[in-house]
Structure formats: C-alpha cells, structure tokens
Amino acid sequence: MIKNTKFCxxxxxxxxxxxNNQIASEVLRLNYNENALGMPLSAQQAITDHLQSAFxxxxxxxxxxxxxLAALHGLTVDQISMGNGSSENIQSVIQMxxxxxxxxxxxxxxxxxxxxxxxxxxxxxxxxxxVVKIPLIEEDFSIDIExxxxxxxxxxxxxxxxxxxxxxxxxxxxNTADLKQWIGNAPETHYFLLDEAYADYVRDPSFVSxxxxxxxxxxxxxxxTRTFSKLYAMAGLRVGYAISDASxxxxxxxxxxxxxxxxxxxxAAVAALEDTEFRDFALKSNNESRLIVEQALDELGxxxxxxxxxxxxxxxxxxxxxxxxxxxxxxxxxxREFLPIRGYNRVSLGTPEQMQRFxxxxxxxxxxxxx
Amino acid sequence: MIKNTKFCxxxxxxxxxxxNNQIASEVLRLNYNENALGMPLSAQQAITDHLQSAFxxxxxxxxxxxxxLAALHGLTVDQISMGNGSSENIQSVIQMxxxxxxxxxxxxxxxxxxxxxxxxxxxxxxxxxxVVKIPLIEEDFSIDIExxxxxxxxxxxxxxxxxxxxxxxxxxxxNTADLKQWIGNAPETHYFLLDEAYADYVRDPSFVSxxxxxxxxxxxxxxxTRTFSKLYAMAGLRVGYAISDASxxxxxxxxxxxxxxxxxxxxAAVAALEDTEFRDFALKSNNESRLIVEQALDELGxxxxxxxxxxxxxxxxxxxxxxxxxxxxxxxxxxREFLPIRGYNRVSLGTPEQMQRFxxxxxxxxxxxxx
Numbered sequence: 001m002i003k004n005t006k007f008c009x010x011x012x013x014x015x016x017x018x019x020n021n022q023i024a025s026e027v028l029r030l031n032y033n034e035n036a037l038g039m040p041l042s043a044q045q046a047i048t049d050h051l052q053s054a055f056x057x058x059x060x061x062x063x064x065x066x067x068x069l070a071a072l073h074g075l076t077v078d079q080i081s082m083g084n085g086s087s088e089n090i091q092s093v094i095q096m097x098x099x100x101x102x103x104x105x106x107x108x109x110x111x112x113x114x115x116x117x118x119x120x121x122x123x124x125x126x127x128x129x130x131v132v133k134i135p136l137i138e139e140d141f142s143i144d145i146e147x148x149x150x151x152x153x154x155x156x157x158x159x160x161x162x163x164x165x166x167x168x169x170x171x172x173x174x175n176t177a178d179l180k181q182w183i184g185n186a187p188e189t190h191y192f193l194l195d196e197a198y199a200d201y202v203r204d205p206s207f208v209s210x211x212x213x214x215x216x217x218x219x220x221x222x223x224x225t226r227t228f229s230k231l232y233a234m235a236g237l238r239v240g241y242a243i244s245d246a247s248x249x250x251x252x253x254x255x256x257x258x259x260x261x262x263x264x265x266x267x268a269a270v271a272a273l274e275d276t277e278f279r280d281f282a283l284k285s286n287n288e289s290r291l292i293v294e295q296a297l298d299e300l301g302x303x304x305x306x307x308x309x310x311x312x313x314x315x316x317x318x319x320x321x322x323x324x325x326x327x328x329x330x331x332x333x334x335x336r337e338f339l340p341i342r343g344y345n346r347v348s349l350g351t352p353e354q355m356q357r358f359x360x361x362x363x364x365x366x367x368x369x370x371x
Numbered sequence: 372m373i374k375n376t377k378f379c380x381x382x383x384x385x386x387x388x389x390x391n392n393q394i395a396s397e398v399l400r401l402n403y404n405e406n407a408l409g410m411p412l413s414a415q416q417a418i419t420d421h422l423q424s425a426f427x428x429x430x431x432x433x434x435x436x437x438x439x440l441a442a443l444h445g446l447t448v449d450q451i452s453m454g455n456g457s458s459e460n461i462q463s464v465i466q467m468x469x470x471x472x473x474x475x476x477x478x479x480x481x482x483x484x485x486x487x488x489x490x491x492x493x494x495x496x497x498x499x500x501x502v503v504k505i506p507l508i509e510e511d512f513s514i515d516i517e518x519x520x521x522x523x524x525x526x527x528x529x530x531x532x533x534x535x536x537x538x539x540x541x542x543x544x545x546n547t548a549d550l551k552q553w554i555g556n557a558p559e560t561h562y563f564l565l566d567e568a569y570a571d572y573v574r575d576p577s578f579v580s581x582x583x584x585x586x587x588x589x590x591x592x593x594x595x596t597r598t599f600s601k602l603y604a605m606a607g608l609r610v611g612y613a614i615s616d617a618s619x620x621x622x623x624x625x626x627x628x629x630x631x632x633x634x635x636x637x638x639a640a641v642a643a644l645e646d647t648e649f650r651d652f653a654l655k656s657n658n659e660s661r662l663i664v665e666q667a668l669d670e671l672g673x674x675x676x677x678x679x680x681x682x683x684x685x686x687x688x689x690x691x692x693x694x695x696x697x698x699x700x701x702x703x704x705x706x707r708e709f710l711p712i713r714g715y716n717r718v719s720l721g722t723p724e725q726m727q728r729f730x731x732x733x734x735x736x737x738x739x740x741x742x
Binding site: 029032034035036037038039044047048050052053054055056057058061083084085087088091095099102122126127229233234235236237238253254255257258259260261262263264265268 | 406415421426428432607
C-alpha cells in the first residue's frame with residue numbers, strides 16, 4: 001500500500017496500527033467524489049503566502065491562472081472563461097443559450113443522459129427550460145448517442161447536449177470516435193457541453209479530451225468544463241473553467257460574474273498545476289483505492305463498471321437506501337442510488353486506508369446478508 | 372496617529388522612521404477603495420485553520436455564514452442570498468428582472484445615477500438592456516431622485532433603480548426620508564437595488580440601511596447588497612450577499628451560481644464578523660485618514676464632498692488624467708475622473724501613514740502648480 005507521508009494533509013499518518021485505529025473511528029465521507037488526500041501542501045502554502053494580499057481584488061492572480069491554463073492546454077487566454085467552480089460555467093452556458101433562443105424567437109432544450117451529474121438539469125429547471133432525459137443503454141450503462149441525437153434532430157430550436165465524460169455516476173467514457181463524429185456532423189443549432197470534471201483520472205488511452213476538438217476547430221459549439229475540485233482537491237475553493245472557441249467564450253462571459261476567482265483559489269490552483277508530484281501521487285493513490293474496492297467486489301460477486309474516475313458504480317444486491325443507511329450507521333457516507341439505475345450504488349474512492357475500511361464493512365455486511 | 376501594531380498585517384510596523392521610509396518607497400494603491408489595513412489576523416487565522424478542509428465542498432461553512440448574517444441583521448436565512456462578491460448579486464438581480472420582463476412580454480430598463488459604480492451598467496450592457504443615466508444634481512452631487520422617478524414613471528415596463536448608498540465615487544448619502552418615501556410609494560413594477568458596499572463606514576446618524584426597509588416590509592421590491600470587500604478587507608476572497616423579502620430572494624437565487632461562497636471566504640467572513648475590535652480599529656483608522664486628507668485639501672483650498680465612506684471625491688484644479696499620471700509617477704495610484712463630474716478625483720483612504728505620504732505629494736504638486 002502506498003503510504004502517504006509527504007502530501008496527505010488530511011489522511012492519517014503514522015504506523016499502520018495507529019492509522020487503522022484512527023480510520024476506524026473516523027467518519028468516512030465517500031459521497032461527493034472529493035479527493036480525500038486533501039489539498040496539496042504546495043497549494044496550502046501558496047494560500048498562506050498570499051493572505052496578506054487578500055484585501056486586494058484578485059484580478060492579478062486570476063490573470064496569472066488563466067495564462068497558466070492557456071499554456072497548459074495550448075490555448076489562447078480568450079478561449080478560457082473562469083468559473084466559481086465549473087458549476088458556474090455550466091450555468092453560464094445554459095443562460096447564454098436560453099437568452100440566444102429568446103432573442104432569436106426559437107425554443108431551447110437541454111438534453112441529458114440519465115443518470116448524470118444533476119447541475120445542468122438544476123440550472124435549466126430554475127429557468128423553466130425543458131430538459132429531455134435519455135436513459136443510459138441498459139446493457140452497459142453507456143450513453144445512448146443515437147437517442148440523444150434524435151431528440152435534438154426532431155426539435156425545432158436550439159439543443160444543448162450535456163455530457164459528463166467520464167460520466168458521473170457511472171465513471172465510464174463516451175466512445176471518442178462516436179463523440180467526434182456526432183459533434184462534427186451536428187447542425188449549428190446543436191451545442192455540446194462536455195463536462196470533464198474527472199478527465200484527469202482517465203486511464204483509457206483511447207480517451208481524447210474535447211479540448212482537442214476545440215483546438216482542431218471541429219465546432220464552435222463545443223464547450224469543455226474542467227474543475228480543480230477533484231484531482232486537485234480544491235472543492236472548497238471554487239475554481240473551475242470553461243474552454244471553447246474565443247467567440248463562444250465571449251458570449252458565455254456575458255453571463256458569468258466578474259472577478260469570480262478568489263485569490264485563495266487562484267494561487268492554490270497555480271501551485272497545484274505546478275505540483276506534478278502531488279498529481280502523480282494522487283493518481284497512484286486513486287488507482288490503489290480502485291483496486292482494493294474492485295478486488296472486494298470480485299470476491300463478493302458484485303458487478304461494477306470500469307472506473308475511469310475517482311468513484312465506482314457497483315452493484316448492491318439489497319435495497320440501496322437501506323444499504324446507505326446501514327453504511328451511515330457504520331460512520332461511512334456512500335453515494336446514493338442514481339435512478340433509473342436500480343440496485344447500484346456509487347462509492348467515492350478515498351485513500352487506500354479508507355477503502356480498506358470500506359471493504360471490511362462491506363464484507364461484514366455480506367456476512368449479515370445485508371448485501 | 373493611531374499606530375497599527377495589532378491588526379494591520381499589510382501596513383508597516385516598527386518605528387516611525389522605518390515606517391516612513393518603507394511607505395515612501397511603497398507603491399500606494401489608492402484606486403479601488405480596498406481596506407489597506409489588510410485582512411483581520413483573526414480572519415487569516417481562520418483560513419489557515421481550515422486549509423485541511425478545503426478539499427471538501429464548502430456548503431457547511433456557507434450555511435454557518437448565512438446563519439451568522441441572519442442573526443446579525445435580525446433576518447431569516449431565506450432572506451439572504453450569498454454572492455461571489457456582491458457583484459454577483461447585482462448580476463443576479465438584473466438577470467432575474469430581465470427574464471421576468473421577457474416572460475411577461477414587457478420592457479425592462481435599468482436606471483442609474485451617473486457617476487456611480489459601473490457594474491450594474493456593465494451587466495445590463497452585456498444583456499443589451501437599456502440603461503438610463505441620470506446625472507447627479509450639479510450643485511451638491513446628490514442623486515436626482517425626481518428625475519430618476521420620472522424616468523421610471525414614464526416607462527411602460529419594469530424599471531430597476533440602482534442606488535449605491537453611500538454612492539461611489541461621491542461617498543455621499545441619499546436622504547433617508549426621501550428614499551423611504553420614494554420606495555414606499557413606488558408601483559409594483561419599480562425595483563430598488565440598494566448597493567450598501569460602504570454602509571459600514573457611514574457616520575451620519577440620519578442614515579438608515581435599506582435592510583430596515585425590508586424588515587419593516589416597506590416593499591418586496593427592495594434588494595440590499597453588502598460586501599466583505601471593504602471594511603472587512605476581504606476583496607480578494609469574493610464574499611458578498613443580497614438581502615430582500617424571502618420570495619424575492621428565491622427568485623434571485625435562480626440566477627445565482629450554486630456553492631458560490633468558497634471555504635476561505637466563508638470562514639474568514641465569520642471570523643471578521645466576530646472581530647469587533649478589528650472593525651472598531653478600521654473605522655478609527657479610516658476616520659483618521661479622512662481627517663488627514665481633509666485638512667490638506669482645506670489648506671490647499673480644494674473642495675471635497677462629505678465622505679461617508681473610505682474614499683474622498685475632491686477637486687483637482689488641473690487636468691485630472693494628467694494629475695493621475697503624475698501621481699503614478701510618484702508611485703501613487705489614485706482613482707480616475709468620473710464623468711460627467713469634471714475636475715474631481717477620487718482617492719481611497721489608505722492607512723494614516725499612507726495618507727500622510729499622499730498629502731505630502733499633493734503639497735509638492737501645488738508647489739509645482741500641478742494642482
């Protein structure tokens with residue numbers, strides 16, 4: 001097991017016995033796909049170093065972060081729109097297209113697979129925008145591209161496809177070739193919001209980020225969102241961004257709040273981007289955690305999807321809400337059932353130590369016929 | 372002169388000579404009305420204490436801050452909408468009313484005095500909303516309530532009055548009785564966004580916050596915004612909020628991003644609210660700085676407005692852009708000319724030491740006939 005002696009501010013240190021004792025009494029929050037390693041110490045230090053500047057507006061640090069992101073992705077700075085978490089970017093895209101539709105006197109709909117991350121639906125609902133929900137294909141929980149495409153083509157107006165890739169809660173990928181073909185052949189009224197919150201975790205070499213589609217000028221209607229909330233372990237600091245064609249970014253920015261990156265988030269993000277050692281460690285740790293859970297699920301004969309992210313959607317052979325409740329009684333908060341998929345639960349991958357405890361409890365549950 | 376030995380993380384410490392030497396070489400940024408004392412040490416400590424929690428989403432800390440604000444103002448939590456700085460609240464209010472007007476098939480306009488803080492105009496422009504600009508009354512730079520009222524009454528649709536109180540850049544107050552009467556008698560299509568970014572600094576005992584109007588249920592169309600960017604010295608952390616009737620807040624929230632208060636901002640804001648000693652000191656310091664500047668302006672025979680905030684709009688008897696440039700050459704960044712007011716400049720009140728240096732340079736300028 002990888003021991004976390006350098007990076008991990010949050011997980012326990014010390015000898016294995018102490019670790020296990022501490023972990024056993026600790027409440028495990030494996031329900032929001034946060035990176036349980038805690039924020040990189042380099043990022044924490046960057047914040048501490050800038051507390052004396054926090055009385056100033058954050059513009060200078062925001063500009064530096066944008067420049068860094070542009071360099072990282074090989075983009076120009078006008079192709080990036082910062083968000084207060086990528087959730088603000090999702091909101092801005094929806095608001096922008098809604099207003100565009102109102103201006104043009106056409107209808108607007110958001111098409112989402114279900115289950116998926118709920119914020120696009122949430123923001124659309126708040127504005128009374130129609131949300132078309134296309135269930136995942138039952139056999140393999142993959143996104144039903146054909147049905148989504150059809151829902152857009154049979155609609156007279158603007159359609160926004162919201163695609164989380166890898167998807168949450170399934171942690172699986174959309175086939176790159178299929179996605180590229182879909183986007184490349186779509187009419188001008190079809191937009192694609194590719195939420196790549198978990199892209200940093202992808203192991204599958206066939207994955208191509210939507211950022212590449214944008215760089216290849218495949219379509220001006222592709223918007224990719226990224227976040228520092230997951231691999232970079234900064235969910236509390238609210239830093240995300242959108243990438244698109246510069247003209248699309250300009251339109252999105254009309255719906256995005258000014259100065260929306262706080263100084264703590266901006267300096268921490270820059271430090272985290274430079275801290276490749278942390279990221280390598282976080283990926284290794286996540287992988288180890290994944291293997292611990294997969295091995296236990298194999299032993300228990302419970303099915304699970306191929307995880308390309310920091311969580312695993314896996315079978316629970318009893319009622320999921322009851323399972324959730326029992327896990328909570330054991331101080332472990334797991335994800336919920338994501339309808340319409342029944343009989344499956346999502347567990348976030350914490351540290352390897354945390355996942356050891358999780359699988360021990362899982363095995364206890366089996367001995368009681370609770371799963 | 373008040374010496375800042377306890378609170379002031381940013382301004383210089385040490386003996387007077389050291390202080391003056393340091394200040395003399397320092398770039399003075401007196402252009403954005405930030406609180407040059409720097410963030411309270413209590414707030415800095417709160418951030419440091421929570422860095423290990425920053426990998427989690429900030430909801431818990433956001434909820435605590437909202438509860439604290441509700442208690443402080445004697446409001447219920449559903450009367451408060453957090454913003455990423457109050458600028459996001461301004462944006463949400465404009466978007467909400469714009470969409471309401473579109474839904475009702477009526478027109479929408481924003482009415483602002485000029486000069487004033489430019490974000491309402493900025494956000495309206497981004498959405499192609501008409502902005503009606505009513506110049507301040509020339510004699511005393513007060514807001515022309517009658518002309519604004521008339522602009523609203525002669526308009527068939529929804530009007531939003533954006534009123535910064537005390538106003539920026541004039542730092543003067545709207546007469547409370549007049550404002551109350553205006554709001555109390557306004558029809559349902561007239562809305563009032565009272566931006567009270569500087570309300571914490573007001574010395575005039577006749578001032579009544581719009582929060583009182585809301586508590587007295589004067590109108591559901593009053594929205595007050597407040598910020599931690601000024602007195603609380605947290606501009607970099609982006610924490611602001613809107614207060615209104617609960618039903619109005621619910622409508623505004625549809626246009627506000629989720630989780631928009633970062634954990635650093637939330638814990639710092641709670642600490643700053645509890646740090647009454649810092650705030651007392653900051654007000655005393657601001658007052659001392661104000662007197663230093665006023666005394667110098669009196670000596671130089673330059674007019675200035677009665678400051679109820681952390682800046683002073685004052686006369687410059689030469690071309691203001693040239694004055695600005697010369698100040699910059701002396702490492703002092705002052706505010707700009709705010710048209711249509713000509714021949715006046717806005718200077719933010721830094722620490723008393725900083726303002727001593729500012730007035731010294733001002734006097735040098737006079738000796739060169741530069742002002």
